[in-house]
Amino acid sequence: MSTITESAASPATPEPSNFEKLDMRADKARVTLGSRVASVVAIVIAVLWTIPTLGLFITSFRPEADIKKSGWWTWFTNFNTTIDNYVEVLTGSRFELSTFFVNSIVITLPAVIIPITLALLAAYAFAWIDFKGRNILFVAVFALQVVPIQVTLIPLLTQYVKWGLAGSFWTVWLSHSIFALPLAIFLLHNFMKEIPRELVEAARVDGAGHVKIFFQVLMPLLVPAIASFAIFQFLWVWNDLLVALTFAGGDQNVAPLTVRVAELAGTRGQAWYLLSAGAFVSMVVPVIVFLALQRYFVRGLLAGSVKG
Amino acid sequence: MKSTMKRHHVVAIASSVTLALSLAACGSDTPEKPEGSGTGTGTASGDCAAYESYGDLSGKTVTVYTSIVAPEDQPHIDSYKPFEECTGASIKYEGSKEFETQLQVRLKAGNAPDIAYIPQPGLLKTIVGQFPDSIVEASAGTSANVDKYYAASWKGYGTVDGKFYAAPLGANVKSFVWYSPSMFADNGYEIPKTYDELIALSDKIVADHGAEGIKPWCAGIGSGEATGWPATDWLEDLVLREAGIDVYNKWITNEVKFNDPQIAAALGKVGAILKNDKYVNGGIGDVKSIATTEFQDGGLPILDGNCFMHRQASFYAANWPEGTDVSEEGDVFAFYFPGMTADSRPVLGGGEFVAAFADRPEVAAFQAYLSSPEWANAKAKATPAGGWVSANSGLDPENLVSPIDKLSFSLLSDTSQDFGFDASDLMPGNVGAGSFWTEMTSWIAENKSDTQVLDAIQASWK
Numbered sequence: 001m002s003t004i005t006e007s008a009a010s011p012a013t014p015e016p017s018n019f020e021k022l023d024m025r026a027d028k029a030r031v032t033l034g035s036r037v038a039s040v041v042a043i044v045i046a047v048l049w050t051i052p053t054l055g056l057f058i059t060s061f062r063p064e065a066d067i068k069k070s071g072w073w074t075w076f077t078n079f080n081t082t083i084d085n086y087v088e089v090l091t092g093s094r095f096e097l098s099t100f101f102v103n104s105i106v107i108t109l110p111a112v113i114i115p116i117t118l119a120l121l122a123a124y125a126f127a128w129i130d131f132k133g134r135n136i137l138f139v140a141v142f143a144l145q146v147v148p149i150q151v152t153l154i155p156l157l158t159q160y161v162k163w164g165l166a167g168s169f170w171t172v173w174l175s176h177s178i179f180a181l182p183l184a185i186f187l188l189h190n191f192m193k194e195i196p197r198e199l200v201e202a203a204r205v206d207g208a209g210h211v212k213i214f215f216q217v218l219m220p221l222l223v224p225a226i227a228s229f230a231i232f233q234f235l236w237v238w239n240d241l242l243v244a245l246t247f248a249g250g251d252q253n254v255a256p257l258t259v260r261v262a263e264l265a266g267t268r269g270q271a272w273y274l275l276s277a278g279a280f281v282s283m284v285v286p287v288i289v290f291l292a293l294q295r296y297f298v299r300g301l302l303a304g305s306v307k308g
Numbered sequence: 309m310k311s312t313m314k315r316h317h318v319v320a321i322a323s324s325v326t327l328a329l330s331l332a333a334c335g336s337d338t339p340e341k342p343e344g345s346g347t348g349t350g351t352a353s354g355d356c357a358a359y360e361s362y363g364d365l366s367g368k369t370v371t372v373y374t375s376i377v378a379p380e381d382q383p384h385i386d387s388y389k390p391f392e393e394c395t396g397a398s399i400k401y402e403g404s405k406e407f408e409t410q411l412q413v414r415l416k417a418g419n420a421p422d423i424a425y426i427p428q429p430g431l432l433k434t435i436v437g438q439f440p441d442s443i444v445e446a447s448a449g450t451s452a453n454v455d456k457y458y459a460a461s462w463k464g465y466g467t468v469d470g471k472f473y474a475a476p477l478g479a480n481v482k483s484f485v486w487y488s489p490s491m492f493a494d495n496g497y498e499i500p501k502t503y504d505e506l507i508a509l510s511d512k513i514v515a516d517h518g519a520e521g522i523k524p525w526c527a528g529i530g531s532g533e534a535t536g537w538p539a540t541d542w543l544e545d546l547v548l549r550e551a552g553i554d555v556y557n558k559w560i561t562n563e564v565k566f567n568d569p570q571i572a573a574a575l576g577k578v579g580a581i582l583k584n585d586k587y588v589n590g591g592i593g594d595v596k597s598i599a600t601t602e603f604q605d606g607g608l609p610i611l612d613g614n615c616f617m618h619r620q621a622s623f624y625a626a627n628w629p630e631g632t633d634v635s636e637e638g639d640v641f642a643f644y645f646p647g648m649t650a651d652s653r654p655v656l657g658g659g660e661f662v663a664a665f666a667d668r669p670e671v672a673a674f675q676a677y678l679s680s681p682e683w684a685n686a687k688a689k690a691t692p693a694g695g696w697v698s699a700n701s702g703l704d705p706e707n708l709v710s711p712i713d714k715l716s717f718s719l720l721s722d723t724s725q726d727f728g729f730d731a732s733d734l735m736p737g738n739v740g741a742g743s744f745w746t747e748m749t750s751w752i753a754e755n756k757s758d759t760q761v762l763d764a765i766q767a768s769w770k
Contacts, residue, residue, distance in 0.1 A: 065629045068605055069612075157417035166419050246413060251402050263377040263405050269531070270604050270627045271379075 060085055060276035067273040085277035089264065097260065097281070104238060104256040104285075106169060107248075111176035111237045112230055118177070119184035120226070124214055126185070127192040128200060138189070144182040152178075153246050160247065169254055171247035176237050184229055191225040192218060227296030235286050257282050358682050359394035361449070362673035366396030370674045373414075373421035374660075375407035380626075386690035391677045397670050415439045420665035423675060426474055427660045428733040429465045430740055435663070436468040443473060444664045449676030450475045457681060457702045465729055466661045474661035475679035478687075479699040481716040482541050482621040482656040482730065483548075484642035486607050491616060499643045501650045503549060507580070513616050514586050523590035525581055526615035527598045528606025529749065536745030538603045539752065540732040541656065542582065542619065546574040548654045549647050553726035560734045566766035567759065575758050582752065590615025599753035610640060619645055621658075622716045625695050634694075635711045642712060644719065655719050658730040659699065688713075736769070743768035 055072040062075060063082045070078075090097045125131070126138050156178075160171045195218060203217045241258040248254040261278040265271050376384060381403045388399040402421070404410055408431060414420055415435065420442050426432045436443055446454070446466070454463050454475050466474035485506075492499070495516065500506040513524035529538040548556050551570040558564040559571060581587050582598060589597045591609025598606075604627050607618030611632065618624075622642070625634050633639045647653050664675045677683050681702020688696070688703060694710020697703075699720045708714050720727070732740040743765050751761045 068608055068629065154413060154416050157413065157419060161417055161419045245404065245406055245410065249402060249404065249410070249414075251400075259404075263403070265405075266378070266626075267376050267380050267403075267405070268604070268623060268626065269602070272602075272604065 056276045056279060059273075060280050064273050067276075085274055086281070089274055089277045089281055097257075099252060100255060100257045100260045103254060104258075107172050107176075107244065107254075107256050108234060108237045110169075110173045111180075112233045114173060114177040115180035115184050115233060116226060116230060119181055119188050119229075120214075120222070122181075122185045123188035123192050124210075124218065126189045128213070129210070141182055142186050145186070149179050149243070153242075157246060166247075167249065167251060167254065169248075172244055172254070172256075175243050175247055176233075176240070179243070180233050180236075184233070187229055188222070188225055191222060195221055224296045227293050231290060231293050231296070234289055238286050238289075239282075356390075356394035358680070359391065359677075362391075362395045362677065363669070364396060365670045365673060368397045368668075368670040369400055370397060370423060370670050371400045371402065371421045372423045372425070373407065373411065374401070374403050374425040375405065375427055376425065377403040377405055380695070383687060383691040383696065387683060387687035389690075390682065390686050391674065395670075395673065397674065399674065411435075412438070415442050415665070422664065422666045422668070422671045423678075424663050424665065425477055425660045426663050428658075428741075429661065429729070430733055430735065430737055432466065432474055432661060432663060433468050434737060436471075436473060442665050444667045444671075446472050446475055446664070447672030447675050449672065450662075450679050453676055453679040457679070457700045459699065459701075459723065459727070461727060461729070462659075462699055465659075465734070474663040475675065476699060477660045477662050477678060479657055479659040479697055479716075479720055480622045481697070481719050482658060483545055483645040483654070483719070484620065484622055484624075484712075484716075485645050486610060486618040486620060486624060486640055486642045487616060488610050488613070488639060489636060489641050490639070491610075491613060497616075500646050502646050503577075503648050506646050510581070510587055510617075518586065522614055522616070523587060524616045525587045526590040526592055526606060526609045526618050527582060527588060528592070528601030528603045529598055529752065530600060530602040534741070534745060535599070536747075536749040537732065538606070538620065539578075539582070539598075539748035540744050541621070541730070542578045543571075543575055543748070544728065544731045545619070545645055545656045546577045547571060547731070548656055548726070548728045549652070550574040550577060553654060553728060556728050556731065560731050562735075562769050566769070567762040572758055572762055575762065579751075579758060583755075595755075596753055599749055607640075622697065622712055623695060625710065625712050642715070644715075652725075653719070653722070654726040654728060655722075656728050656730065657699075657720065658733055739765065739769050 058072045058075050059067055061081050061083065062072065063080050063084065066075075066078070066080050122141075126134060156175060157166070157171075160166050160174075165171050165174075199217060200213055203213050208217070238256075239258065240256075241262055244256050244259055245262075248256070248259070261275075261282050264274045264278045374381075374384070381401065385399075385401050388401075392398055407424075408427070411421075411424055412435070415438075426435070451472055454466070454472075458476055462476045463472060466472060466476060487499075491497075495513075497509060497512070498505075500509050510524040513522070517523075527538065529536055531537055544556075547559060547570070550573055551559075551564075555564050555570055559566075559568075564570065583595050585595055588595055589601070591612055591614025592598075592601055592606075603620070607615075607620055607624060607627065608629075609615035610618055611628070624642075628634060628640055635641060644653060662675055662678050664671050679700070681700055684698045684700040684703040685707050687698070688707035688709075692709055694708070694713045697708065697713045697716040697720065701721060703717065705714055705717050705721075708717055719725075732744050734740065735744065747756070747761045747765050750756045751758070
């Protein structure tokens with residue numbers, strides 16, 4: 001709208017090309033976003049965004065009666081603090097919380113490693129090996145991303161029961177791998193494609209085979225992409241309740257932490273005051289993983305997004 | 309640590325049973341199985357005579373799937389011990405709050421548990437309708453136990469299309485009004501014996517304390533997706549009192565319509581309390597706050613002295629914060645929600661049911677055990693904190709620990725009075741767990757009129 005009126009008002013000035021317009025707008029955006037006002041807005045948003053978490057954090061340290069009767073903000077005028085909620089969360093079950101922690105780790109690590117390993121191999125083939133039907137296959141894999149996992153739950157479970165896998169970790173590992181593969185292949189493929197062809201060709205001229213190229217030329221360059229996908233997958237698997245509940249169930253031999261947290265509130269929800277403490281307990285590991293790997297995360301997020 | 313020790317214990321017993329059996333088998337060529345199992349297990353836990361009919365089940369496993377999770381699951385697991393010790397079977401317990409969805413997922417995928425505790429007869433009907441090949445009719449032993457120890461109506465709730473599938477397990481009494489005995493004593497209030505006395509008491513509380521902002525009633529009907537169910541219990545209780553058990557039972561099958569004048573009269577009586585700004589919502593807010601208050605928190609203002617009465621089921625005992633003394637002389641207790649006259653005391657209640665999805669002998673035996681007085685007493689003993697009761701007439705009230713459970717049991721076992729099973733649990737799912745809940749919620753939250761609400765629920769009945 002504004003561009004039309006502008007160009008109508010000043011027909012004398014030469015029309016800037018589309019590219020120049022875009023560039024000007026981008027420049028304007030850069031200046032606006034970099035200004036102090038933008039920083040203030042960003043800080044305000046960040047504070048607003050953090051308030052619920054802060055409330056949750058304060059709630060987790062308040063006594064049961066206070067939680068049930070008043071909001072967390074009243075804590076500032078009435079400093080009742082207790083660690084009972086954490087004690088209850090950590091020791092209240094008939095199984096130790098450590099059982100669920102171990103289960104969560106046992107579930108998460110293979111569910112991250114399996115899809116990344118497979119996706120790396122597949123992505124390499126899609127990017128650097130010429131075979132018939134490669135593009136069709138790639139599009140098919142890519143298209144699989146649109147399948148919602150909910151529709152696969154019952155058929156998959158039926159299949160696992162037939163194979164006699166039900167109730168074991170394999171069901172969860174396989175399911176998470178299946179659900180992760182399309183995105184993993186797509187992401188890693190795009191990243192691999194960005195690596196200059198000359199690099200791979202030079203290696204080939206020097207007599208390197210696919211194995212050598214894969215491990216010695218590509219792998220070192222792929223670390224950010226692998227790390228960022230590993231974080232994605234780790235957080236998804238660690239926080240997952242649906243897949244774990246459907247395939248592993250509430251059996252303490254295989255149930256992860258999320259299943260335990262979901263049941264903290266008790267049969268009739270009478271112990272819901274424990275949920276805030278439970279949330280922080282289950283949050284610890286993902287936060288550590290994110291902080292440890294975050295420098296890859298920002299770099300890796302851009303992986304495959306822009307070709308340049 | 310505790311759980312591993314327990315597991316070892318069971319394993320040790322199981323293996324000693326097998327050992328004793330194999331020794332007995334080696335010793336004499338004529339296998340004397342009943343005697344062998346009798347001596348092998350007799351040492352483990354006193355009296356196994358009642359368990360002999362189940363036979364020897366060593367090495368067999370039965371899986372149980374329920375909606376009961378920690379901490380209420382431990383008493384259930386403990387209550388299986390006599391069975392495990394006497395028969396050698398081991399019971400694998402699994403509880404999930406997502407039970408109702410997950411059970412259907414597992415049935416569809418062919419991954420059914422051996423035994424499931426079905427919390428509502430309505431769900432049982434759905435499962436029998438959708439998975440007639442998975443569910444197994446109740447074993448002969450179960451059926452015999454239910455005939456012997458339960459009122460005939462309870463068998464009816466576990467029966468679908470003339471076939472008896474599921475035996476009753478636990479029960480709860482919903483016709484309770486929670487109150488603070490000390491607050492009543494301080495004000496010289498008496499526990500009302502009739503409905504009119506209850507209203508007179510409410511008016512007296514308004515007159516005495518209205519100026520201080522203290523109100524006679526507090527309530528909360530919030531419960532996530534199930535918001536509204538406590539309000540349906542109110543209506544059920546009053547239909548049972550106003551119109552009687554016959555109308556009540558016809559109402560469940562929709563022979564008496566929702567917009568029938570008798571149901572409308574009962575709803576009017578509920579409204580006289582729940583939609584009366586003078587009566588509610590003590591310590592919380594106005595009438596509309598009932599809809600936004602979680603049912604778990606609805607009665608808590610009693611503890612602060614902001615509210616005098618809260619109508620909720622016996623299981624509300626678990627909702628009082630830790631350290632609250634729940635007894636006749638304590639901080640809180642409940643009285644029977646009075647009938648129209650002092651002599652009519654109909655009881656509204658609910659319960660869960662045990663269905664089997666495998667016809668192996670150990671599953672049949674375990675299902676029978678769960679309907680036996682041995683189990684009911686073992687469960688009562690395994691529930692030191694109280695909050696559990698059964699309609700099994702073989703249950704010895706002495707084994708019930710908490711005063712509220714004793715009171716519940718005395719109401720349940722009084723066969724001279726009518727018992728109405730929670731109507732919303734028996735109605736078809738789209739009404740009993742659908743429009744009935746949502747319409748009662750808008751009745752309070754949006755101040756929808758009685759007739760509009762009842763017409764809307766009736767319209768949803770197909």
